[in-house]
Amino acid sequence: MAAEPTLKELVETMVKALVDVPDEVKVSEIAGEQTTVFELVVAKGDLGKVIGKQGKTAKALRTILTGASTKLRKRSVLEIVE
Secondary structure (H helix, E strand, O other): OOOOOOHHHHHHHHHHHHOOOHHHOEEEEEEOOOEEEEEEEOOHHHHHHHHOHHHHHHHHHHHHHHHHHHHOOOEEEEEEEO
């Protein structure tokens, strides 16, 4: 049986599907005591695609991450690094 994908892999997979340069997608996981922060770095030209109009795409990504985190009884935050 395959290991369950991690939250980091979830974020990476979702973002790579959105951008033009998937090779430049980097997700770093910073685990704190109560919250895990995922820092997302994408190519300059793809920043707009990840954020979306009025931040809707970024909000959707965060919503999915929050849902998955809640199921695992964890707290996660997605930060998009420019």
